[in-house]
Amino acid sequence: MRDMAEDRRPPSFEAFDRRLARARAELAGKGRRRGGSGRSPYTEGLQAGIEVIGGLLGGGLLGWALDRWTGLRPLFLLLFLVLGGAAGLLNAYRHLRRTGLVEDGAARQEAPHGEPVEGDGGESARTVRDQADRQHHRS
Amino acid sequence: MASPLEQFAIKPIVNITVPDLGLDLSFTNSSLWMAIGVACSYGLVMAGTRQRALVPGRLQALVELTYEFVAGMVRENAGREGMRYFPWIFTLFMFILFGNLLGLVPGAFTFTSHIIVTFTLALGVFLGTTAVGFYLHGARFLTFFVPSGAPKIMLPLLVPIEILSYCFRPISLSIRLFVNMMAGHTMLKIFVGFAIALGLLFGWLPFSIIVALYGFEFVVALLQAYIFTVLTCLYLHDAIHLH
Numbered sequence: 001m002r003d004m005a006e007d008r009r010p011p012s013f014e015a016f017d018r019r020l021a022r023a024r025a026e027l028a029g030k031g032r033r034r035g036g037s038g039r040s041p042y043t044e045g046l047q048a049g050i051e052v053i054g055g056l057l058g059g060g061l062l063g064w065a066l067d068r069w070t071g072l073r074p075l076f077l078l079l080f081l082v083l084g085g086a087a088g089l090l091n092a093y094r095h096l097r098r099t100g101l102v103e104d105g106a107a108r109q110e111a112p113h114g115e116p117v118e119g120d121g122g123e124s125a126r127t128v129r130d131q132a133d134r135q136h137h138r139s
Numbered sequence: 140m141a142s143p144l145e146q147f148a149i150k151p152i153v154n155i156t157v158p159d160l161g162l163d164l165s166f167t168n169s170s171l172w173m174a175i176g177v178a179c180s181y182g183l184v185m186a187g188t189r190q191r192a193l194v195p196g197r198l199q200a201l202v203e204l205t206y207e208f209v210a211g212m213v214r215e216n217a218g219r220e221g222m223r224y225f226p227w228i229f230t231l232f233m234f235i236l237f238g239n240l241l242g243l244v245p246g247a248f249t250f251t252s253h254i255i256v257t258f259t260l261a262l263g264v265f266l267g268t269t270a271v272g273f274y275l276h277g278a279r280f281l282t283f284f285v286p287s288g289a290p291k292i293m294l295p296l297l298v299p300i301e302i303l304s305y306c307f308r309p310i311s312l313s314i315r316l317f318v319n320m321m322a323g324h325t326m327l328k329i330f331v332g333f334a335i336a337l338g339l340l341f342g343w344l345p346f347s348i349i350v351a352l353y354g355f356e357f358v359v360a361l362l363q364a365y366i367f368t369v370l371t372c373l374y375l376h377d378a379i380h381l382h
Binding site: 051053054057059086098 | 301304
């Protein structure tokens with residue numbers, strides 16, 4: 001009878017704190033997953049589309065405002081539409097890569113002696129995790 | 140039949156104007172529901188943390204769950220150092236969450252369905268994360284706009300694109316929340332219009348769609364608040380860690 005009662009006693013606070021600290025340390029040890037996981041590809045694709053539209057819209061507005069300000073009517077609008085579109089595409093690409101939906105192209109196409117392929121755009125080393133991924137691919 | 144867009148009209152409740160500066164600072168239905176949202180989130184957290192019980196009751200469990208959820212989100216996406224900015228992220232999350240959820244109360248006004256509101260929130264995020272970046276790294280934060288490993292000759296083209304893509308973040312952030320909320324509420328109103336127009340005989344068909352849409356809108360309200368906050372955390376991560 002007494003043994004059972006002792007078994008049922010809740011664990012001491014110290015023991016609980018130890019277990020909590022251990023669990024937290026385990027969680028901290030795990031690699032951080034960056035953004036996005038757990039959401040559907042549809043949602044992520046929609047976000048990528050919004051990034052492109054946002055870039056075009058922002059570029060268009062900025063160019064239009066600069067045109068009005070300087071009076072050089074079509075110049076800045078055209079310039080910033082192109083730049084804004086590029087920026088929007090860059091944001092969309094980064095977003096999709098962060099979510100893991102798009103594989104890092106540089107990892108597969110990379111030349112044997114480790115030089116980045118042309119057209120890589122230089123943004124391949126954006127996140128530490130991407131770099132780590134590439135190391136993993138290469139080995 | 141009322142237009143499905145009528146629900147988004149801003150109506151002043153208390154007229155406040157500053158004629159000298161040409162400003163209209165009226166307390167509107169939008170401001171009213173923002174105030175209600177702030178009061179609800181403040182009330183929830185305060186009521187939930189009042190007892191400080193070791194074994195939480197329902198309300199305390201809800202608050203603790205929300206806290207753990209946002210804290211986990213910050214830790215995962217912005218890193219451990221991001222926890223310093225947790226109060227800011229938590230406040231942002233609660234404000235948007237209550238804005239979205241209160242909008243689902245029939246007759247309520249959804250302030251997150253206005254792009255100027257979401258854009259102001261996103262602009263706050265943008266200015267805040269940029270300030271954090273400059274505060275932590277000083278002028279070195281500017282290296283964030285120089286892509287590593289790019290040939291030198293491409294830099295005059297790449298750096299402006301990087302800067303623009305950084306500056307357009309608040310645009311896509313705000314468009315997303317506003318579009319989701321506005322589209323959902325417009326759709327609800329359209330189907331309500333169908334249900335009324337078709338009367339008792341066929342009205343049940345659009346009505347059943349409304350029921351499904353309402354559930355869907357509930358998910359959207361939670362999801363959009365979550366996504367806005369996650370993206371904020373990611374921007375914060377960039378500001379703290381540079382790349």
